[in-house]
Amino acid sequence: MLQLNYIRDNKEDVLKRLATKNFKDAETIINKVIELDNTRRATQKDGDAIKAEANVIAKQIGELMKAGKKEEAEIQKGKTADLKLREKNLDEALKSIEEDIQNLLVQVPNTPSTKVPAGKTPEDNEVVNEQGTKPELHAAAVPHWELTTKYNLIDFELGVKLTGPGFPVYKGKGARLQRALINYFLDKATAAGYLEIQPPIMVNEDSAYATGQLPDKEGQMYHAQIDNFYLIPTAEVPITNIYRDVILKESDFPVKNCGYTPCFRREAGSYGKDVRGLNRLHQFDKIEIVQITHPDKSYDTLEEMREYVASILKELELPFRTLKLCGGDMSFASALTYDMEVWSAAQKRWLEVSSVSNFETFQTNRLKCRFKGADGKTQLAHSLNGSALALPRIVASLLENNQTPEGIKIPKVLVPYTGFEIIN
């Protein structure tokens, strides 16, 4: 959520930047917000004046009672009835105006950083770099959904029986590979200075709201209605919410947390080759990295996180490319996002495995995650997060890219974790 004062002070700039995100109703909503805020201030001023008056009278009554002047006190009491009524009306008006402002503000996406390329579709994303070499597969090479069946690694049909489509069952070396990747990713993150967190995988409404899943993405989360809990779509939600209503010290920066969790996404309306095999699932595993930083440092941090993710992909010997997302393809909350995509050699397409974003104050404003600066002032921190990494598409490309007539070779760095060098 954007800061109201920032919008007031930088209206033209905010509108200009929202335009690169192709947000249509920007001007209407922002004008309305500013107008409501003016009304809010005036209303509060009136209300405060009445409250001040009532406070003075109440104090006088106290003194009169103490002095035994009961009759004079009664006279003063008579004055308050009208004040109370006006106070109540103004308080109600204020509450309703504040709600209106809030309802409008949550509709406004984050303003993109000035570094964000213009554009509307994924084709407009800027390719920052491409690293590694795409493998030449042998003649009999097949996509991963055939490999998982051939080597009995993943049973998609069994998942349908137990739960439904998009809930695969991993078996034997398939299950072991999952566990190996999780441990490898967590060890890497820990070595890079991230504190490992094992959070709940269900969150309450407050948490879902604070990181922006609610109100707009309600349909994308699984909802346990009896207890009003939401299954998390990413570890970002519980981990970032650790810092809800927290005032950090400047010396706490940078806050670096990582966590492994299953992630749950309803992903309504998806179909075709995009969802085949491991390409898109309702339940999948992901290691998330989160940082909270000083506003001056967040873009350096973003680059650091991007390089960190790249370093893992290099170790895994996967060809990948880095995209800087254009305005139209960015998420609602992001100010700047890099997507990392690995090459899936049998599908012959790029698969997104990580998305690294700087949210600036967009998340921390809703979270009320602040810090006390050197000047003693309390201000909003910046938040960033990224996947490091999501498992299914990594597994897909590992299986496809490393297939040989003898079997699927495991990258060297993973062997200590899997305990085997080849799947055959």
Next chain:
RNA sequence: GGAGAAAUGGCAGAGUGGUCGAUUGCGGCAGUCUUGAAAACUGUUGAGGGUCAUACCUCCGGGGGUUCGAAUCCCUCUUUCUCCGCCA
């Protein structure tokens, strides 16, 4: 699940209807002393709204109520603790 107790500032912990946004201690910050540090002493130290800046307003777990006036009384919800029951 049943019974009882509690929820106050970073922490501990006073305050049971009016001068309480809140005594005090610890912690934090600044200063005095010291070559430096410790100790001691002095000062300072919650958040939000509002204002050019003051005034001023709100917040004592959340919500509602009583009252001229609520941290303090009433209702309700949530959470924590103790005891009992059940249990991986």
